[in-house]
Amino acid sequence: MTKSEKVAIISTGMTEFGDLYEYEITGIANIAIHEALNKINLPKKEIESLYVGNMGSHLFEGQENLGNLIATYAGFTCPAFKIQAADASGAVAVRNAVKAIQSGSKQKVMVLGVEKMTEATKQYEAQLALASGLDTNWETRMGATMAALFAIMAKAHMRKYGTTREQMAQVVVKNHYNASLNPKAQYQNRVRVETVLNSKMLADPIRLFDATSLADGAAAIILASEEVAYSYDSEPVFIHQVKQGFAPIALHLRDSLTDLSGTEFAAQKAYKDMGISAKNISVAEVHDIFSIAEILAIEALGLVEKGQGGPATENGDTSLKGSIPVNPSGGLKGRGAPLGAAGVAQIIELYDQFKGTCDERQIKDIEYGLAHSMGGSGGTSVVSILGR
Amino acid sequence: MYSGKGKLVEWTRVDEAAKGFEIQVPYYFGIVELDEGPRVSTQIVSVDNEDDLVPGLPVRMVFRKLGEGHSEAIINYGFKAEPIVDPHS
Numbered sequence: 001m002t003k004s005e006k007v008a009i010i011s012t013g014m015t016e017f018g019d020l021y022e023y024e025i026t027g028i029a030n031i032a033i034h035e036a037l038n039k040i041n042l043p044k045k046e047i048e049s050l051y052v053g054n055m056g057s058h059l060f061e062g063q064e065n066l067g068n069l070i071a072t073y074a075g076f077t078c079p080a081f082k083i084q085a086a087d088a089s090g091a092v093a094v095r096n097a098v099k100a101i102q103s104g105s106k107q108k109v110m111v112l113g114v115e116k117m118t119e120a121t122k123q124y125e126a127q128l129a130l131a132s133g134l135d136t137n138w139e140t141r142m143g144a145t146m147a148a149l150f151a152i153m154a155k156a157h158m159r160k161y162g163t164t165r166e167q168m169a170q171v172v173v174k175n176h177y178n179a180s181l182n183p184k185a186q187y188q189n190r191v192r193v194e195t196v197l198n199s200k201m202l203a204d205p206i207r208l209f210d211a212t213s214l215a216d217g218a219a220a221i222i223l224a225s226e227e228v229a230y231s232y233d234s235e236p237v238f239i240h241q242v243k244q245g246f247a248p249i250a251l252h253l254r255d256s257l258t259d260l261s262g263t264e265f266a267a268q269k270a271y272k273d274m275g276i277s278a279k280n281i282s283v284a285e286v287h288d289i290f291s292i293a294e295i296l297a298i299e300a301l302g303l304v305e306k307g308q309g310g311p312a313t314e315n316g317d318t319s320l321k322g323s324i325p326v327n328p329s330g331g332l333k334g335r336g337a338p339l340g341a342a343g344v345a346q347i348i349e350l351y352d353q354f355k356g357t358c359d360e361r362q363i364k365d366i367e368y369g370l371a372h373s374m375g376g377s378g379g380t381s382v383v384s385i386l387g388r
Numbered sequence: 389m390y391s392g393k394g395k396l397v398e399w400t401r402v403d404e405a406a407k408g409f410e411i412q413v414p415y416y417f418g419i420v421e422l423d424e425g426p427r428v429s430t431q432i433v434s435v436d437n438e439d440d441l442v443p444g445l446p447v448r449m450v451f452r453k454l455g456e457g458h459s460e461a462i463i464n465y466g467f468k469a470e471p472i473v474d475p476h477s
Contacts, residue, residue, distance in 0.1 A: 128407045135429075141454060141464060143402065143409050143417045143431045151400035152419060159398075159443070202404040203417070252419045252427040257398055 007101045008229030008236040009386075010108075010222050011036045012348045017217035017336030018186040025057060025066075025116040026073035032218035033074045033112060040232050042222065048106045050080035053093030053113040054340035057082075059129035060120045070112060086133030086375030087289060089113070090219070090343030091382035095242040101225050108224045113344030117214040126214055133376035135250040147211060147290065149251050149377040151203035154292040156257035158205070160307070163295065165205055167310030169196035171291040172209050172333060174319055179330025181320075181361040186215050186336030196291075210291040217338035219345040237354040239347070240368075241270040241385040249379040262381035263300035263372060270383050271302075274368075278302035281385075282366040283353055284324065285346035287374040288331040294318075297372055298326055301383070320361055328353065328361045343373035343382065350386045394422040394469070396445040399432060408455030408464075420447055420469045434470035446472040 013035025015028050023031070029052075037044065052070050057063045067080035085092040090113030100106040120126035131140045134149070157163045173193055179185035191209065199208040229236040245266030247254050254261065271277050284303060288294035295309030303324050304312040312318055318326035329335045329349040332342050350369035352358050371384040399418030402409075409415065416432035418441075433452065435441060447469040454464040 125407060131406065139429045140406055142429045142466070143406050143412075143415060143455065144429055145402060145404065145406045147404060148400050148402050148406075148417050151402075152398045152417075155400060156398050200403075202402075204401045204403070206400075250429065252397075252429045257419075 006238040007098045010224045010232040011040045014219040016184045017215050020216040028218040029070045029114045032220035036220040047110045049109045051093040051097045051111045052082045053090035055089045056129040085380045087339045088373045088375035088380045089340040091373030098242045112220045113341035114218040115338035115340040116216045147202040147206045150290040151206040163310035167314045168291040169193040170313045171294045172196045175331040175334040179334025185330045212332045212337035215336035215338045217341040219341045237351050243270040245381040260300035260378045266381045266383035267301045281370045283363045284370040286372040346371040392449040394420045431468045433468045
């Protein structure tokens with residue numbers, strides 16, 4: 001890869017994640033947008049495009065045309081549009097923004113990931129909104145839920161590799177611990193394995209504490225070409241690779257219940273184009289929409305061997321002090337999973353890790369950082385590699 | 389043409405229902421591989437004993453009422469799978 005293809009992150013802004021009842025969607029968007037602009041005193045007119053990653057504003061709030069809505073209330077006049085790819089919406093928005101800079105057509109663009117989910121319990125049906133990322137005709141109408149599909153993957157993984165219920169719970173314990181060190185995280189409380197194992201069953205073996213919960217949040221990044229980046233930051237953090245991988249939307253259409261093939265494809269392509277391997281990754285933010293999803297993800301990304309996701313978690317390899325820290329932010333589970341914002345928040349966590357501003361959850365001596373986002377039960381995967 | 393027969397690939401017991409399936413909880417849901425090759429997602433019904441549900445279990449597809457949201461909602465019909473208790477019958 002030639003040097004000019006690197007895209008710099010020149011600023012970031014983010015709300016706390018959680019129940020942000022006092023704001024509507026434009027309100028949380030504005031907090032993230034203006035924090036990012038104000039940090040580098042960037043006039044709004046210098047943003048050439050606004051990419052809004054959002055999964056379900058039409059279902060959670062009955063609002064579409066989100067690009068224009070956000071631009072209107074933020075005071076932008078540049079082209080603005082929403083990118084939707086289920087839970088991977090934010091990451092796919094990042095990818096398209098990176099491509100715009102790489103193509104040379106833009107110098108500075110903003111990506112905003114945003115989701116307002118907590119209104120849904122009152123007005124709309126959150127469960128239906130969450131399930132809209134699945135195959136409606138061939139999964140949801142047959143009785144599928146997100147939890148049921150990940151439960152099937154979990155059972156297949158347990159059968160094939162001997163992964164245990166306790167190992168899945170350890171993912172949750174770790175991510176809540178990391179979140180307790182993250183002031184912007186939805187959950188500041190630590191949990192024990194027993195808490196997870198005694199929580200309400202959703203779809204055997206997935207329990208309530210294996211799942212992420214509804215959250216509001218917004219996360220914004222400003223991306224720039226390498227040429228202009230140094231005007232804003234003498235030591236920029238770069239997005240070196242953003243690869244998108246495909247697998248069929250319905251779990252039953254995939255060859256394997258235990259391999260996230262779309263994630264594997266994206267990761268291998270990213271490593272290859274970068275001339276590195278998984279061994280060069282020092283920290284990863286992965287899509288732990290359920291506890292088992294983190295185990296599947298770290299295997300698909302090659303951070304651990306196939307079948308070793310459970311034992312690696314149990315041994316502490318993925319903890320802050322382990323050989324490959326995973327989800328130092330607390331992940332979707334602990335930091336929170338406002339879906340469209342989640343993929344952008346992962347990038348911000350890695351940026352903060354490179355900048356050394358993560359206090360107690362700081363990872364030392366980072367070579368490369370990896371972000372992994374996924375839509376639905378694994379159909380859409382995005383893998384990004386960040387570095388200096 | 390499909391014979392309507394297949395084998396269970398993997399399954400789960402759903403306690404928190406999909407929209408429209410609330411009155412059926414807990415229900416069994418899984419992936420079935422039809423004898424002709426294709427796989428489908430489906431509810432598994434007529435389960436006497438959960439321990440019988442193992443990968444490879446022979447099943448037949450049956451025509452059933454799918455979920456219904458409320459008393460005045462349109463009723464959807466479709467296939468579900470039921471275990472073939474004696475594969476030689």
